[in-house]
Amino acid sequence: MIGLNHYLILSGLLFSIGLVGVLRRKNLLMLFFATEVMLNAANIAFAAASHFYGDLTGQMFAFFIVAVAASEVAVGLGLLIVLYKKQGTLDLDDLATMKG
Amino acid sequence: MEKFVYIALFAPLVSSLFAGLFGMTPKKMFVGVIASLLLASSFVASAILAYHVNLTGSGIHVTLMDWIGAGDLKIPFGFIVDQVSVSMMVVVTLVSTVVHIYSIGYMDHDKSFNRFFSYLSAFVFSMLVLVMSDNFAGLFIGWEGVGVCSWLLIGFWYHKPDVSPEINPSISPSWAANEAFIVNRIADLGMLIGIFILYWNVGSLQYDVVFAELPNLANGVLVAAAIALFIGAMGKSAQFPLHTWLTDAMEGPTPVSALIHAATMVTAGVFLVIRAHPLFMMTPEVSYFIASLGTFVAIFAASMALVNRDLKRIIAYSTLSQLGYMFAAAGLGAYWIALFHLAAHAFFKALLFLGAGNVMHAMHDELDIFKMGGLKKAMRWTYIYMGVASLALAGIPPLAGFFSKDAIIETAFNEGTFILWAILVVTAGMTAFYSFRQVFLTFEGDERYKEFGIHPHEMYKFVLIALAPLGILAVIAGFFQKTFQGFVTDLLPNYEMSEHTHHLAMILGAVVLVFAVGGIALAWIKYGKGLKRNEKVENGFFYKLLKNQYYIPQFYAEFISKPYAMISEIFWKSVDMKIVDATVDAIAKTIHTTGDSTRKMQTGNLSNYLNWMGVGVVILLIAAAITPMLG
Numbered sequence A: 001m002i003g004l005n006h007y008l009i010l011s012g013l014l015f016s017i018g019l020v021g022v023l024r025r026k027n028l029l030m031l032f033f034a035t036e037v038m039l040n041a042a043n044i045a046f047a048a049a050s051h052f053y054g055d056l057t058g059q060m061f062a063f064f065i066v067a068v069a070a071s072e073v074a075v076g077l078g079l080l081i082v083l084y085k086k087q088g089t090l091d092l093d094d095l096a097t098m099k100g
Numbered sequence B: 001m002e003k004f005v006y007i008a009l010f011a012p013l014v015s016s017l018f019a020g021l022f023g024m025t026p027k028k029m030f031v032g033v034i035a036s037l038l039l040a041s042s043f044v045a046s047a048i049l050a051y052h053v054n055l056t057g058s059g060i061h062v063t064l065m066d067w068i069g070a071g072d073l074k075i076p077f078g079f080i081v082d083q084v085s086v087s088m089m090v091v092v093t094l095v096s097t098v099v100h101i102y103s104i105g106y107m108d109h110d111k112s113f114n115r116f117f118s119y120l121s122a123f124v125f126s127m128l129v130l131v132m133s134d135n136f137a138g139l140f141i142g143w144e145g146v147g148v149c150s151w152l153l154i155g156f157w158y159h160k161p162d163v164s165p166e167i168n169p170s171i172s173p174s175w176a177a178n179e180a181f182i183v184n185r186i187a188d189l190g191m192l193i194g195i196f197i198l199y200w201n202v203g204s205l206q207y208d209v210v211f212a213e214l215p216n217l218a219n220g221v222l223v224a225a226a227i228a229l230f231i232g233a234m235g236k237s238a239q240f241p242l243h244t245w246l247t248d249a250m251e252g253p254t255p256v257s258a259l260i261h262a263a264t265m266v267t268a269g270v271f272l273v274i275r276a277h278p279l280f281m282m283t284p285e286v287s288y289f290i291a292s293l294g295t296f297v298a299i300f301a302a303s304m305a306l307v308n309r310d311l312k313r314i315i316a317y318s319t320l321s322q323l324g325y326m327f328a329a330a331g332l333g334a335y336w337i338a339l340f341h342l343a344a345h346a347f348f349k350a351l352l353f354l355g356a357g358n359v360m361h362a363m364h365d366e367l368d369i370f371k372m373g374g375l376k377k378a379m380r381w382t383y384i385y386m387g388v389a390s391l392a393l394a395g396i397p398p399l400a401g402f403f404s405k406d407a408i409i410e411t412a413f414n415e416g417t418f419i420l421w422a423i424l425v426v427t428a429g430m431t432a433f434y435s436f437r438q439v440f441l442t443f444e445g446d447e448r449y450k451e452f453g454i455h456p457h458e459m460y461k462f463v464l465i466a467l468a469p470l471g472i473l474a475v476i477a478g479f480f481q482k483t484f485q486g487f488v489t490d491l492l493p494n495y496e497m498s499e500h501t502h503h504l505a506m507i508l509g510a511v512v513l514v515f516a517v518g519g520i521a522l523a524w525i526k527y528g529k530g531l532k533r534n535e536k537v538e539n540g541f542f543y544k545l546l547k548n549q550y551y552i553p554q555f556y557a558e559f560i561s562k563p564y565a566m567i568s569e570i571f572w573k574s575v576d577m578k579i580v581d582a583t584v585d586a587i588a589k590t591i592h593t594t595g596d597s598t599r600k601m602q603t604g605n606l607s608n609y610l611n612w613m614g615v616g617v618v619i620l621l622i623a624a625a626i627t628p629m630l631g
Helices: A004-024 A028-053 A057-087 B002-021 B029-056 B083-106 B113-132 B136-157 B173-202 B207-216 B219-236 B244-251 B254-263 B265-275 B277-281 B284-305 B311-331 B335-362 B380-394 B400-414 B418-443 B448-452 B461-466 B468-488 B499-527 B541-547 B549-601 B606-630
Strands: B060-070 B073-081
Touching: A004 A028, A004 B606, A028 A057, A028 B606, B002 B029, B002 B060, B002 B073, B002 B083, B002 B113, B029 B060, B029 B083, B029 B113, B073 B083, B073 B113, B073 B136, B083 B113, B083 B254, B083 B265, B083 B335, B083 B461, B083 B468, B113 B136, B113 B254, B113 B265, B136 B173, B136 B219, B136 B244, B136 B254, B136 B265, B173 B207, B173 B219, B173 B244, B207 B277, B219 B265, B219 B277, B219 B284, B244 B254, B244 B311, B244 B549, B254 B265, B254 B311, B254 B335, B265 B277, B265 B311, B265 B335, B277 B284, B277 B311, B284 B311, B284 B418, B284 B549, B311 B335, B311 B400, B311 B418, B335 B380, B335 B400, B335 B468, B380 B400, B380 B418, B380 B461, B380 B468, B380 B499, B400 B418, B400 B468, B400 B499, B418 B499, B461 B468, B541 B549
Parallel strands: none
Antiparallel strands: B060 B073
8 A cells, every 4th residue: 555655755765866966967957857856856745745634735835836847947948048058068067157 | 581591602603613614615704704793692692691690680590401311310401591600601702702803813824714713613612511501411511522622722733743842842732732631631530520429429410409419418428529529620720730731732823822721711610619619618628728729829830930931831820820819719718709800810811812912923923032022112002902911910900900819819818828828929929020021021122033033013903903802801890899799699608808807908908019019120120121131040940940840741751651651552562462452363363264264165166066055954954853852
């Protein structure tokens, strides 16, 4: 029988994968994918908890996150295209203009 | 009548602010004219108030607003115009009006003409706050206000460089200004303590409340308060041992010396003693000390004036000496006589100073009377004014000084303090001698100034006319002695000579007169025909002692200033630099090095930043996990 814990473990695993992606990947586009993974990990946790408690608030929140993620990707990808046109690369090691 | 109180008080403030608007701009004649007109309106208002107070016999008490309220301390912004304060107001505003008009002529060529009027009017405002306040707090604020204005005006020519004390004992205007301010600060501490003592024991600073409560206080408290307040008065009135600043204050422009350091501010100490007379009357030992100190200062200052060569310093010493007379009278309980001498002295001393200013103006700022002589031809009117003022100062009847000073000397006799009486009589002779030594050396005899290529010229006409009120008052003020006595003794305790003294009055007056005339005659014999210097006397011990002001400035420099500077240096180098500064520097250095080393985190690489963010999240999670365990 699949219970709440399985969903939460799955969510946790996905989140960790996303986090490692954010920390280790060097390509900005890959970083975006990784953040999407983390957002969806949170969505799974919300949906599962919502079902478990019989409270729709969690599912509503999941929808909300989907909407925010969509707009974020739209803006973020636009910025990435501009950045690529300017710098010719999306590799983070080559984009060190903020060095203090 | 209230509106006249406000006009009298605030017209000088308006004048000061108005002149201040033009403080940084070149000379504008209308600034001086408007300032003088405002001061004149203040004088007219004061005169109307004096008439009103005389008519009704009661004071006017106004409260503008509640000013300070903290706990039990309540200080209203209140002013009282009674017989004592209105006498002071009339004297202050009259002399300052004349001095303002005079300054238009005297400061003619000064590039800070407008600034000068701003300061001068600000001084008058502070002085009026001082005399009109109905509580000790207001008095103290006026007291400090006149101190600040005095500092500003002594150091008015702040750009003059420091020179060695052998060339100019005052060193420089800024030096003299600082000296005056610091010496006054020492005395003000005493005054503050006196005010605190009264507040602690009475719970109010209002004059009427404090004086009504005095009989219920312990004798020790009264004596302590009286001594502390008198220390404040000693500083402002330059009594020994805090007298050195007054002669150095002569570095300021001459109208300042006339207004602040002769006629008004320095008499604030006497005013304080008169104002707080209920306190001093209950402490006869302190009062007797005041009288003795005053008498001592009278002869002490007069002796230094005997040999001085500096025109303004001689008059400054004479101011000191006359302040001594005032304190002698106030200490002996003759408050109205002290106030009368204060007023009379203000008129003739201001006249004397302004006359000296005319001489300076004519002699291109030369002050050495040995280099003058024979000026009467070029400066006839100034000679008359200074002559009249000196006659008044010497106490020759029927001029003002005779009535006021004679009354003080008579008081000393009446109280049975014959030593004080004898000293005061001798001082009267010395006063006459040094006043006329100065007058004769300046105006009579051979024209020594010709050697120095100076062409003296008389002062402007309007200045000479403006001096006339002071000249007339120096002559006739004495005739109002009885009127004045009747006026102020509504408030002050009356002081009448005993029957015995009354019988001897003629003889006593004659004794003083003999000394005064003797002094003048001696001055004429020695200096009337010209300057004959006597090397033997000038190199003698006493001459040198007097010339060096009894070596008191040197003593202060050696035994107070220098040890103080040494201690300051030790504290500077060991405490301030090694402890205070080191601590502050260490804190700054730690922060700087931490920042410098953590700066390396800022690689500009987003990936690194994200890793650091991960580290931060982990640390926060650990902290969140640990905190509940720690409880």
